[in-house]
Amino acid sequence: MFIRPDQTFEVKINNEVRSSGSLLENFLPAVNPLKEIDDPLDTKPADWVEIAKIPDPTATKPDDWDEDAPARILDEKATKPSNWLENEEPEIPDPEVIKPDDWDDEEDGDWIPPSVPNPKCQNNGCGKWTRPLIANPAYKGKWSPPLIDNPAYKGVWAPRKIPNPGFFEDLHPSNFDKIGAVGFEIWTMQKDILFDNIYIGHSVKDAEALAAESWEIKFASEKKQEELANPPPKNLGGIPEFKEDPIGFVVGHLREFIDLARDDPFSAIQGRPIVTATIAAVVGVTLGLVLILVGLLTAAPKAGSKAVAAAKKTDEATADDKEGSEAEGSAKAKDESAARRRNPAKSEE
16 A cells, blocks of 8 residues: 555555545545534434325315226227138147157156247237237226325435544655554455555555565566466367267377377366366276176186085985996996906805
């Protein structure tokens, strides 16, 4: 804020003028209080009339005034157009819509196709013809007496003025005493609001020099950091539309995302959330398919073992059981043949 010797001021924020004027006329709150103020003890008299207009008590309603006359009436001069089709409906069922196969009249009710404008009524009217409405020339509405000036009107009441007991006059408000502190009163829901580089003095050149040495340098650096954190979207003119070339559209956005990710991965994720979500979805689906395939491969032998065990529990003959029975029969026959050779007499008995 710059205050000049002629009692004018100029407020700058970030080197931009936000307010200016005279300390004695444009400064809020005012530097000098009012000379007179409203008397707090003064009250409005009970008979004070502030109504400027009243209905004329001498006026009467004219005899020809019809309050029941409608505002609009049928046009008796209108005639039905020659091309009017009374036997055609303005809307007809849509012939292109058929009843759904899964429609159940008992549960869903009677199926009614949607209506569309009748093509026969595009250039002329259809349906029952009625006369159009026009403004009623005899309509006057509800009668009320005209307003006249109130003879008892006294104007808008205001309390009387009295000298301000706290009045003082400072014609040179720029002559401040020594300032020991500066305060800011801010009502905001935003965070990260900082104030620095506060200059109090009488020299505009010194203030501008301080701004050039401190604020301008930091402001340029902060602005550059903000641009890096929130990069503007690149020109998408080289990427075709999805309808024209779906593959080129996807590949173009993917290449742009990879180029951004090489410089700043975090900014690429923030600046291209749709591409990030698509990549995450593709990776998730691929990983899920791999896990399902691995699960099926590892579960196959167990399924065969369970089938064999179930067959044995039912006492049904299996291929393994038949092979075991044949092997046992062959071994038993060999044992009997050897016994006969060792004891021929017993074999004859």
